[in-house]
Amino acid sequence: MQWMDVCSVADLQENSGVCALVNGLQVAIFYLPTDELAVYAISNYDPIGKANVLSRGIVGDINGHKVVASPLYKQHFDLQTGACLEDDTVTVPIYACQINGGRVQVDTRLVAPLRQLIENSTNTKQEVVSA
Amino acid sequence: MSIKQTLVVIGNGMVGQHFLASLVASPAKDQYDIVTFCEEPRPAYDRVHLSAFFSGTTAKELSLVEDGFFEQHNITLHLGDKAASIDRAAKIVTSAKGVTIHYDKLVLATGSYPFVPPVAGHDRAQCLVYRTIEDLEAMAAAAKTGKVGTVVGGGLLGLEAAKALKDLGLETHIVEFAPRLMAVQLDEAGGAMLRRKIEDLGVIVHTGKNTSLITDGETCINKMCFADGEELETDIVLFSAGIRPRDDIARACGLEVGQRGGIVIDNDCKTSDADIYAIGECALWNGMIYGLVAPGYAMARTAVANLTGEAGSFTGADMSTKLKLMGVDVASIGDAHARSQGAMVYSYQNGADEIYKRLVVSADGKQLLGAVLVGDASGYSTLLQYCLNGIELPENPDALILPHRSDESVGLGPDALPVSATICSCYNVTKGKLCTAIEAGCTTMDGLKKETQAATGCGGCAALVKSVLNSELAKQGVEVNTDLCEHFAYTRQELHTLVRVEQIKTFHELLIKHGKGLGCEICKPTVGSILASQWNEHILGKDHTALQDTNDNFLANIQKDGTYSVVPRIAGGEISPDMLIALGQVGKKYKLYTKITGGQRVDLFGATLEQLPLIWKELIDAGFESGHAYGKSLRTVKSCVGSSWCRYGVDDSVGLAIELENRYKGLRSPHKIKFAVSGCTRECAEAQSKDIGIIATENGWNLYVCGNGGMKPRHADLFATGLDKETLIKTIDRVLSFYVRTADRLQRTSVWMENMEGGLDYLKSVIIDDKLGLGEQLEEQMQHVIDTYQCEWKTTIEDKSKLKRFHHFINSDGTDDNVVFVEERGQIRPARDDERKHFNLVEVA
Numbered sequence: 001m002q003w004m005d006v007c008s009v010a011d012l013q014e015n016s017g018v019c020a021l022v023n024g025l026q027v028a029i030f031y032l033p034t035d036e037l038a039v040y041a042i043s044n045y046d047p048i049g050k051a052n053v054l055s056r057g058i059v060g061d062i063n064g065h066k067v068v069a070s071p072l073y074k075q076h077f078d079l080q081t082g083a084c085l086e087d088d089t090v091t092v093p094i095y096a097c098q099i100n101g102g103r104v105q106v107d108t109r110l111v112a113p114l115r116q117l118i119e120n121s122t123n124t125k126q127e128v129v130s131a
Numbered sequence: 132m133s134i135k136q137t138l139v140v141i142g143n144g145m146v147g148q149h150f151l152a153s154l155v156a157s158p159a160k161d162q163y164d165i166v167t168f169c170e171e172p173r174p175a176y177d178r179v180h181l182s183a184f185f186s187g188t189t190a191k192e193l194s195l196v197e198d199g200f201f202e203q204h205n206i207t208l209h210l211g212d213k214a215a216s217i218d219r220a221a222k223i224v225t226s227a228k229g230v231t232i233h234y235d236k237l238v239l240a241t242g243s244y245p246f247v248p249p250v251a252g253h254d255r256a257q258c259l260v261y262r263t264i265e266d267l268e269a270m271a272a273a274a275k276t277g278k279v280g281t282v283v284g285g286g287l288l289g290l291e292a293a294k295a296l297k298d299l300g301l302e303t304h305i306v307e308f309a310p311r312l313m314a315v316q317l318d319e320a321g322g323a324m325l326r327r328k329i330e331d332l333g334v335i336v337h338t339g340k341n342t343s344l345i346t347d348g349e350t351c352i353n354k355m356c357f358a359d360g361e362e363l364e365t366d367i368v369l370f371s372a373g374i375r376p377r378d379d380i381a382r383a384c385g386l387e388v389g390q391r392g393g394i395v396i397d398n399d400c401k402t403s404d405a406d407i408y409a410i411g412e413c414a415l416w417n418g419m420i421y422g423l424v425a426p427g428y429a430m431a432r433t434a435v436a437n438l439t440g441e442a443g444s445f446t447g448a449d450m451s452t453k454l455k456l457m458g459v460d461v462a463s464i465g466d467a468h469a470r471s472q473g474a475m476v477y478s479y480q481n482g483a484d485e486i487y488k489r490l491v492v493s494a495d496g497k498q499l500l501g502a503v504l505v506g507d508a509s510g511y512s513t514l515l516q517y518c519l520n521g522i523e524l525p526e527n528p529d530a531l532i533l534p535h536r537s538d539e540s541v542g543l544g545p546d547a548l549p550v551s552a553t554i555c556s557c558y559n560v561t562k563g564k565l566c567t568a569i570e571a572g573c574t575t576m577d578g579l580k581k582e583t584q585a586a587t588g589c590g591g592c593a594a595l596v597k598s599v600l601n602s603e604l605a606k607q608g609v610e611v612n613t614d615l616c617e618h619f620a621y622t623r624q625e626l627h628t629l630v631r632v633e634q635i636k637t638f639h640e641l642l643i644k645h646g647k648g649l650g651c652e653i654c655k656p657t658v659g660s661i662l663a664s665q666w667n668e669h670i671l672g673k674d675h676t677a678l679q680d681t682n683d684n685f686l687a688n689i690q691k692d693g694t695y696s697v698v699p700r701i702a703g704g705e706i707s708p709d710m711l712i713a714l715g716q717v718g719k720k721y722k723l724y725t726k727i728t729g730g731q732r733v734d735l736f737g738a739t740l741e742q743l744p745l746i747w748k749e750l751i752d753a754g755f756e757s758g759h760a761y762g763k764s765l766r767t768v769k770s771c772v773g774s775s776w777c778r779y780g781v782d783d784s785v786g787l788a789i790e791l792e793n794r795y796k797g798l799r800s801p802h803k804i805k806f807a808v809s810g811c812t813r814e815c816a817e818a819q820s821k822d823i824g825i826i827a828t829e830n831g832w833n834l835y836v837c838g839n840g841g842m843k844p845r846h847a848d849l850f851a852t853g854l855d856k857e858t859l860i861k862t863i864d865r866v867l868s869f870y871v872r873t874a875d876r877l878q879r880t881s882v883w884m885e886n887m888e889g890g891l892d893y894l895k896s897v898i899i900d901d902k903l904g905l906g907e908q909l910e911e912q913m914q915h916v917i918d919t920y921q922c923e924w925k926t927t928i929e930d931k932s933k934l935k936r937f938h939h940f941i942n943s944d945g946t947d948d949n950v951v952f953v954e955e956r957g958q959i960r961p962a963r964d965d966e967r968k969h970f971n972l973v974e975v976a
């Protein structure tokens with residue numbers, strides 16, 4: 001893994017999102033303090049509204065899926081898969097993200113199934129790339 | 132194609148117009164060339180609500196004819212021209228102005244004229260009648276110089292006329308020949324209760340008075356002398372002692388008329404000449420003249436059915452009535468006087484609340500024959516259904532009129548009604564017709580109204596229509612789920628109550644106690660709004676930030692490209708040149724697109740997240756404050772320039788608008804709220820299209836509520852008239868607090884009103900009569916919001932922790948490279964997709 005340090009946990013907004021610039025790409029990072037994974041990262045670009053706004057959406061759950069609702073037209077995007085609940089032809093990229101020693105880190109290799117990365121990462125030595 | 136026949140309609144009153152509207156909606160419209168004569172200078176208007184003319188309603192609003200109706204349906208209208216004679220042999224109608232028209236079919240809808248008793252002096256100056264808008268104008272003119280007005284006649288119309296005199300500011304008397312008011316409809320006790328209530332309103336009632344002479348007065352223009360020797364000084368004498376059919380034109384051409392007047396008609400509404408119909412108050416059916424509008428409408432529909440070759444007959448009409456006379460609910464059903472053989476009477480009298488109810492039941496106690504309700508007519512629909520449909524009464528019929536202070540309901544459920552029961556008598560809609568429409572897919576109140584016209588006339592049956600709808604839907608297995616979302620099995624109204632009663636201060640607490648899951652974009656902003664209107668903490672407080680929609684979250688309005696617009700408050704639309712310049716300078720400095728809004732302020736577009744605090748720092752330094760354009764909250768109070776400058780202005784609309792905007796600014800509500808204040812009835816501020824509209828009159832402020840422009844325009848309802856400022860503000864406090872408590876999520880006041888059971892009358896009873904005893908609570912709630920107001924932007928720019936979010940990136944000072952503008956008409960706008968690929972991009976600030 002190539003973890004890049006983007007900010008401190010204190011910079012995050014509880015139960016809400018922020019946007020980080022990672023290798024020139026806009027990544028929306030959502031912080032759910034009581035959740036087992038605590039942080040989720042997806043692309044900040046809303047492919048339906050065509051603007052970089054997803055980090056400003058409201059976070060919640062719909063039928064057990066953790067989602068963010070686009071602030072433009074309110075479609076839901078699954079934080080774990082990137083799928084749009086209203087339109088199955090639309091998906092947004094998801095990114096690996098973690099909290100490590102009070103710092104928030106995003107995998108710079110980007111675009112990879114979250115679960116798999118998390119599972120792999122438990123056995124991999126972490127390499128931190130600073131911003 | 133056959134040659135069209137000519138159909139002439141004499142009279143364009145309420146019934147004549149209903150006939151035309153029914154005809155053009157029928158397949159027969161193409162069979163006839165239609166010509167109509169209207170003696171008055173304006174086409175049909177609502178005579179039933181004539182007295183509203185004096186509480187601010189205009190002649191145009193009273194009109195029953197949609198703009199372009201006659202042109203659209205190719206109807207030739209001879210306005211201000213009276214049909215003078217009929218030549219039945221030649222089939223020709225000749226008008227007063229000399230127009231002659233040949234007819235194939237003729238409809239007489241000549242209506243009635245006010246009966247003026249042949250008292251000596253009845254034709255003196257200021258002795259008037261009450262029937263047309265011209266009569267009202269004469270009354271208004273007479274009221275300018277007079278102080279005292281007297282209505283002769285204490286029936287339905289007489290009481291309406293008395294209200295008109297009262298609204299004109301006159302000392303008002305009612306003189307009635309019979310020993311009680313509304314003698315036809317009410318029994319003695321009911322009449323007495325009505326009298327008490329009317330006298331409470333400041334009207335002086337004289338019953339059992341026979342006027343013998345009208346002559347010169349000493350302190351007033353006229354003096355009425357009564358047979359018992361008493362006298363009454365009055366300036367205006369207004370005759371409202373009943374109506375007489377206008378049958379002179381029928382009489383002159385030899386049609387059969389009744390002994391005491393009225394054009395004789397059969398069940399088809401045909402006169403003694405098979406080509407001539409008569410409908411409405413001019414017609415005599417089975418020895419009866421019907422002086423109500425509903426039977427007239429029924430006759431009109433019968434005549435249309437006959438002309439189109441369909442079956443249809445008029446077989447009499449129910450004369451039951453329910454109305455509000457001078458704010459007093461009065462209803463009379465069937466045999467109110469218990470004249471039927473063996474009839475038994477139950478009555479209930481409540482002196483403290485001034486309520487009187489009486490039931491007349493059959494000898495076996497099983498059928499309801501009649502009823503009288505004064506002071507509380509809420510049971511009217513149920514009782515009328517019992518009476519009209521012969522539904523068997525409960526074992527103890529008095530339960531229907533006794534106050535039920537527990538929760539048990541004695542109302543008649545929709546299932547108890549037969550399919551043939553008439554639910555809406557204005558448009559003759561039966562329960563069967565409603566059920567058919569519901570089965571065919573009308574599953575909303577709106578849809579059902581459109582499809583069947585039910586509840587679109589007087590609206591009195593709306594609650595019953597709704598309960599039929601709900602009951603039918605339940606039968607179809609359609610469960611009406613009113614849960615806010617999957618996280619809360621409550622309505623917004625219920626959540627509001629939970630928050631208030633349990634003093635809940637955060638979303639988290641509410642979710643733990645009453646919800647499940649994480650929440651979503653439905654419940655979070657809803658609860659955020661409830662918390663804000665109840666406790667009024669800063670919406671970007673630690674526990675509240677994550678609840679807010681992006682607009683509230685960044686205190687600005689998101690646009691399609693993810694940039695925001697900024698709207699500072701310009702209360703009442705009043706702004707000094709210096710402030711305008713300051714605004715312009717900010718717009719120029721940050722290269723913002725600038726546009727004037729519909730709410731009389733300025734919108735600055737194209738601000739990025741990082742610019743918002745900088746822009747607001749400058750605006751606040753210049754003296755501006757947040758305009759809350761981003762919130763579901765009070766937006767603007769629009770105003771016309773008012774009496775300070777305008778030649779016609781009656782009061783200071785700008786001053787009031789500014790005061791109101793400053794009072795209610797920051798109030799979070801189920802949806803946005805817009806106000807307007809007009810300085811006179813010309814209504815330049817368009818107050819009647821607002822949630823709260825205020826219009827200055829010479830007697831004080833008139834308050835309108837629940838109007839809307841936008842997607843589904845709704846004319847606001849007149850709520851109260853002639854208010855002083857203190858009462859006005861108190862009333863608005865209550866209305867808004869009640870809206871905040873009870874409306875659904877994102878429900879504007881217009882829809883709130885449309886869906887409210889009991890509608891306008893109910894809202895008035897809660898707000899004005901304080902029926903629920905909530906008045907003070909509602910005012911206190913508003914006062915709390917007012918006392919805790921803060922400019923959300925000022926607080927935000929002074930608080931570093933709140934400013935943290937106003938950067939596009941958490942880890943970079945860079946900006947969003949997807950935001951690109953092009954220039955158009957000298958200002959920026961977001962680039963379109965096709966433009967992004969090319970060039971001409973303007974750099975952001």
